[in-house]
Amino acid sequence: MAKLIRLSQQHRDDLVAYLDGELGEAATQEIEHVLAGSEVARHEIDMLSRSWDMLNALPTHRASGEFTERTVSSMRASEEKGPRIPPELIYRNARRGAVLALWVAILAACGYVGFAATRHWIPNDFEALLEDYDVVNNLDKYGESLTPPDPGNARHPTEFLEVLKNKRTLAEHDDHAK
Amino acid sequence: MGPVVVSDPKVDVKQNGTEENPVLRDPDVRLMLRAKDGDQTAFTQLVANYQDRLVGVFAHMLQNKDAAEDLAQEVFLRVYRARHGYEPTAKFATWLFRIANNLANNLRRDAGRRKEVVLSVNDSGPLGPRPGERVIAEKSALMPTRQFDKSEMRNVVQAALATLNENQRMAVLLHKFEEMSYADIAASLEMTPSAVKSLLSRARDNLRAILEPYVRQGTLGATDSTDKEPDEESA
Numbered sequence: 422m423a424k425l426i427r428l429s430q431q432h433r434d435d436l437v438a439y440l441d442g443e444l445g446e447a448a449t450q451e452i453e454h455v456l457a458g459s460e461v462a463r464h465e466i467d468m469l470s471r472s473w474d475m476l477n478a479l480p481t482h483r484a485s486g487e488f489t490e491r492t493v494s495s496m497r498a499s500e501e502k503g504p505r506i507p508p509e510l511i512y513r514n515a516r517r518g519a520v521l522a523l524w525v526a527i528l529a530a531c532g533y534v535g536f537a538a539t540r541h542w543i544p545n546d547f548e549a550l551l552e553d554y555d556v557v558n559n560l561d562k563y564g565e566s567l568t569p570p571d572p573g574n575a576r577h578p579t580e581f582l583e584v585l586k587n588k589r590t591l592a593e594h595d596d597h598a599k
Numbered sequence: 600m601g602p603v604v605v606s607d608p609k610v611d612v613k614q615n616g617t618e619e620n621p622v623l624r625d626p627d628v629r630l631m632l633r634a635k636d637g638d639q640t641a642f643t644q645l646v647a648n649y650q651d652r653l654v655g656v657f658a659h660m661l662q663n664k665d666a667a668e669d670l671a672q673e674v675f676l677r678v679y680r681a682r683h684g685y686e687p688t689a690k691f692a693t694w695l696f697r698i699a700n701n702l703a704n705n706l707r708r709d710a711g712r713r714k715e716v717v718l719s720v721n722d723s724g725p726l727g728p729r730p731g732e733r734v735i736a737e738k739s740a741l742m743p744t745r746q747f748d749k750s751e752m753r754n755v756v757q758a759a760l761a762t763l764n765e766n767q768r769m770a771v772l773l774h775k776f777e778e779m780s781y782a783d784i785a786a787s788l789e790m791t792p793s794a795v796k797s798l799l800s801r802a803r804d805n806l807r808a809i810l811e812p813y814v815r816q817g818t819l820g821a822t823d824s825t826d827k828e829p830d831e832e833s834a
Binding site: 430433434436437438441443465468469471472473475476478479480481482483484485488489491492493495496499500 | 639642643646647650651653654655658659664667668671672675676679680749752753756757760771774775780781796797799800803804806807809810811813814
């Protein structure tokens with residue numbers, strides 16, 4: 422029955438590698454075991470080998486007599502002229518470069534206009550916050566000034582202003598403004 | 600077909616660190632290093648060593664000897680232009696055939712962009728059998744009654760080779776005619792050795808499927824390599 426067993430793709434790959442002497446020792450032993458027990462494998466390896474030998478029928482092509490001379494001359498010519506770039510390739514690449522540069526310029530202009538318009542027309546909440554930064558920063562001092570040390574002895578608003586004046590809080594703010 | 604070994608008294612093996620880098624034992628690598636240093640004769644020697652091998656592989660790939668020579672020349676030009684940056688990291692032949700394979704791939708891509716007819720793809724397309732497959736079919740119709748002569752057999756084998764895809768064909772040519780190992784083919788085709796193993800297995804399966812009827816006819820005797828005539832036909 423062994424002769425009717427179909428060969429797996431792995432076995433087929435190994436058969437070819439076996440013929441080419443490219444199998445490791447263990448795989449060689451395994452494939453020899455398969456060959457010993459399978460007529461299919463023996464037929465397969467025989468056909469692979471004989472069809473491979475048929476490639477010997479292919480014609481042998483040789484370079485023409487002047488090939489070396491022609492090649493060496495073109496090498497020298499290429500060295501004198503530098504790398505040969507066909508004009509159409511230069512034109513095509515230049516056109517691609519110009520189109521690319523144009524698109525980059527258009528995108529950059531659109532980006533700038535968009536940024537400028539956004540900055541000019543759309544209000545920014547953070548700007549108001551920045552304007553009141555000094556007040557926000559000194560909020561603790563204002564709270565301290567408004568909170569009486571003795572709850573029964575509430576201060577007048579003018580007293581609060583005087584406290585601020587004494588602490589030079591407003592002067593600091595004025596200095597900042599200046 | 601092997602490279603001409605040129606002994607170079609100027610190259611001192613120890614001085615060049617051959618003991619550390621086995622690649623430097625390759626005489627063609629040493630020639631290339633001399634070419635890198637501006638030695639024109641070394642490069643001319645490399646061209647002489649490899650021109651037949653490159654033209655042979657390209658002629659089988661393209662089925663056109665003139666185009667094969669043009670492409671081989673382009674490979675040498677690229678090698679020459681790249682000589683200043685050359686670093687010996689692999690056998691020279693491996694490096695050269697990697698460039699050759701890349702160039703052949705570029706040519707195929709360009710041809711594909713121009714929507715030219717691709718001669719050899721593995722399966723028949725929607726337009727029916729490709730030229731290579733047609734030749735085989737025509738020959739098959741004649742086959743049972745007689746033996747093939749040498750030129751007919753050559754056409755059949757060429758047609759069978761043309762049915763392989765480009766990678767399979769390149770791998771077959773490098774293995775059969777350049778006697779490259781799987782590892783060297785892998786380096787040339789920028790694949791892993793196990794991928795090369797599968798590639799060659801499928802290629803040889805395809806060849807076997809096509810050529811088996813001819814093998815059975817006992818035509819193998821006509822394919823002895825000693826009977827070959829160089830450049831009998833540039834397809």
